[in-house]
Amino acid sequence: MFTTGSLACLVAAAGGYGMALIFYLRRWPYAGRAALAIAFVLQGLYLLGRGWLGGVFVPNPIFEGPFLLPWSIALIILIRSLVDPDAPIAVTLMLVIGLTLFSIFYPQGMIPPSPKKLNIWALFFFTSESMAHALFYIGAGVATMSLFGKTPADGHLTWIVWGFIAYTIAQVTGAVWCFLGWGNTFSWGARHLGSAAIWTFFAACLHMKFIPAWNRRNALVTIVGAMLVFFISYGNYLREMRFPRVGG
Known part of the structure; x- marks a missing residue:
C-alpha cells in the first residue's frame, strides 16, 4: 500500500x-x-x-x-x-x-474527520476554495508584473474573473455542506465571515473595471485582495496547527 x-x-x-x-x-x-x-x-x-x-x-x-x-x-x-x-x-x-x-x-x-466532514460536499468546497485562492494569487502576480510593464495593464482581470467564479462555487458547495452537517447555510464565525469578506472584496474589484477613474488602480487593488486572502486563510491554518492530529 x-x-x-x-x-x-x-x-x-x-x-x-x-x-x-x-x-x-x-x-x-x-x-x-x-x-x-x-x-x-x-x-x-x-x-x-x-x-x-x-x-x-x-x-x-x-x-x-x-x-x-x-x-x-x-x-x-x-x-x-x-x-x-x-x-x-x-x-x-x-x-x-x-x-x-x-x-x-x-x-x-x-485532523481526525468528524462524520460531518466525511461528505462529498466538503471535498467540493475545499477543492474549489483552493483553486480560487490559487487563481487570485496568480492574478496578483500578473498584476504585479503589469506595474513594471511586463504584462498588459488589464492582464490580471481574466484570472480574477475565474477565481471569483471558483470562489462563488466554493460558497455554494460550502453552504450545502454546512446545511447538511449543521442545519444552516451560514454562521457568524470567523471562517464564514472571512469567506464573505473575500468574496465581497473581489466582487467590488471586478466591478471597478466599469469606473474609468479606478482602472489604473485595479492592479493595486488586486494585489491587496491577494494579501487579504493570505491573511485570512493562513491565519486559519496557523490556528489549526494546535488541533490534535493523527499519523504523519
Whole structure:
C-alpha cells in the first residue's frame, strides 16, 4: 500500500520547483517545464499518500489547504506554460516554492474527520476554495508584473474573473455542506465571515473595471485582495496547527 510517513516526496517537489525557477530565470524554458512537471507529480504523490495517514484511506487530508494550495497553483502555471511558453511565471513559481516550504514545516498529521466532514460536499468546497485562492494569487502576480510593464495593464482581470467564479462555487458547495452537517447555510464565525469578506472584496474589484477613474488602480487593488486572502486563510491554518492530529 502506498503511504507517506516521510516528507521525501514533498521535499523533492520543493527542490524541483526551485530548479524550475532557476531554469526559467536562465531562460531555459524546456528544462524549466520539465522540472516543474516532475515537481508537480512528486507533490501529487505526496498528496495522494496523505489519504492513508490514518491507516485506512480517507480523502480529507488530501484536500487540506496548506498542502493542496501550492499544488493547485503549480497545476495552473504548468498548464499556462504549456499553452503559452513565453508566459512569465517566475513570480508565481516563487510563491509555489514559498507555500510548499511552509507545508513542509506544517504539522503533517490529519485532523481526525468528524462524520460531518466525511461528505462529498466538503471535498467540493475545499477543492474549489483552493483553486480560487490559487487563481487570485496568480492574478496578483500578473498584476504585479503589469506595474513594471511586463504584462498588459488589464492582464490580471481574466484570472480574477475565474477565481471569483471558483470562489462563488466554493460558497455554494460550502453552504450545502454546512446545511447538511449543521442545519444552516451560514454562521457568524470567523471562517464564514472571512469567506464573505473575500468574496465581497473581489466582487467590488471586478466591478471597478466599469469606473474609468479606478482602472489604473485595479492592479493595486488586486494585489491587496491577494494579501487579504493570505491573511485570512493562513491565519486559519496557523490556528489549526494546535488541533490534535493523527499519523504523519
